[in-house]
Amino acid sequence: MPIIVNLDVMMARRKISAGELADRVRITPANLSILKNNKARAVRFSTLEALCRELDCQPADLLEYREEE
Amino acid sequence: MWNKDKSLLLSRIAVGIFMAIGVFWVVAAPTLTKIFLDFSRASMAGLTRQQAILCFLSTQYLSLIPAGILLWNLHRLLQRIGKSEVFVRENERALRRISWCCMVEAVICILSCLYYLPFLFVSVAAGFMALIVRVIKNVFTEAIALKDENDFTI
Numbered sequence: 001m002p003i004i005v006n007l008d009v010m011m012a013r014r015k016i017s018a019g020e021l022a023d024r025v026r027i028t029p030a031n032l033s034i035l036k037n038n039k040a041r042a043v044r045f046s047t048l049e050a051l052c053r054e055l056d057c058q059p060a061d062l063l064e065y066r067e068e069e
Numbered sequence: 070m071w072n073k074d075k076s077l078l079l080s081r082i083a084v085g086i087f088m089a090i091g092v093f094w095v096v097a098a099p100t101l102t103k104i105f106l107d108f109s110r111a112s113m114a115g116l117t118r119q120q121a122i123l124c125f126l127s128t129q130y131l132s133l134i135p136a137g138i139l140l141w142n143l144h145r146l147l148q149r150i151g152k153s154e155v156f157v158r159e160n161e162r163a164l165r166r167i168s169w170c171c172m173v174e175a176v177i178c179i180l181s182c183l184y185y186l187p188f189l190f191v192s193v194a195a196g197f198m199a200l201i202v203r204v205i206k207n208v209f210t211e212a213i214a215l216k217d218e219n220d221f222t223i
Contacts, residue, residue, distance in 0.1 A: 005108045041221035 004064045005043075010055045025050040050067045077163065081147050088140050091133060098129045116184055121139035126190070128181040134172055156216045164206035171199035 022032040027047060030066060034040050035047075048059055055062070094101075102125045106118060116124065142163040149160055178192035 027223060034221060035223045039221060040223045041218050043223055047223050 002066050002068045004066050005035055005038055005040065006064055007032075008052070010057055010061055011036075014055050016055070021051075021054060024054045033069055077147060079150055081144070081151075084140055084143050084147060087202070091136055091140060094129065095133060098126055102126055102129070102194035121184070124181070124184045128177060131177050135173040135177075139167050142166045142170070156212045158213060161206060161209045161213060164202055164209055168199045168202040168206055171195050171202060175199060 011018070018032055018036065019029055022029045025032070025047065027035075027050075035043065043063075046060070051057075051062060052059060099122070102122055105125070106121055146160055146163045146167075149155070149157065154160070172195070175192045175196035178188040178195060181188040182192065
């Protein structure tokens with residue numbers, strides 16, 4: 001998929017663990033892992049909103065479009 | 070009170086009964102064929118009694134192979150549904166196999182029309198059943214895609 005989720009980068013910048021973020025965003029660690037590993041097919045606005053709120057960032061910091069080779 | 074568990078149990082019992090009938094048929098087919106030929110007044114396309122017995126037994130034993138595969142797949146399908154694994158790829162494959170088994174039955178019966186025309190009715194019924202199961206399989210394919218989409222929407 002050409003949409004890349006840079007969640008791990010933002011998490012490293014904010015020094016927050018996956019478990020803690022999952023807890024704050026109120027999603028399961030398994031779902032956070034799916035998101036982090038680019039396995040997700042879609043992201044709900046409510047999830048994106050919670051991620052932006054907890055990581056203090058913009059949606060563009062989390063999502064990136066990369067042309068497929 | 071009737072519920073989905075009881076309904077599933079009824080389906081599993083029905084499959085078990087058909088499996089038992091299948092096993093009984095393997096053993097009793099020669100005797101049943103002879104009894105049928107003694108009482109039937111249907112024309113056998115000029116076959117002798119021995120030839121007619123051979124033809125009927127060939128049809129029955131050939132039909133029992135796809136019927137066995139079909140019942141086994143139905144049994145596995147119901148087992149998975151019992152474990153709440155409904156819209157999974159394995160069920161889609163099972164339905165495809167069941168549909169093909171019905172189609173094979175239809176072909177066997179249509180070939181058997183060469184010596185006994187009433188097999189045409191069985192053939193049409195089996196072919197129609199294959200079509201219905203195929204459509205259900207197509208519905209399952211779409212449902213699995215939707216479930217995947219939903220499972221991976223975070």
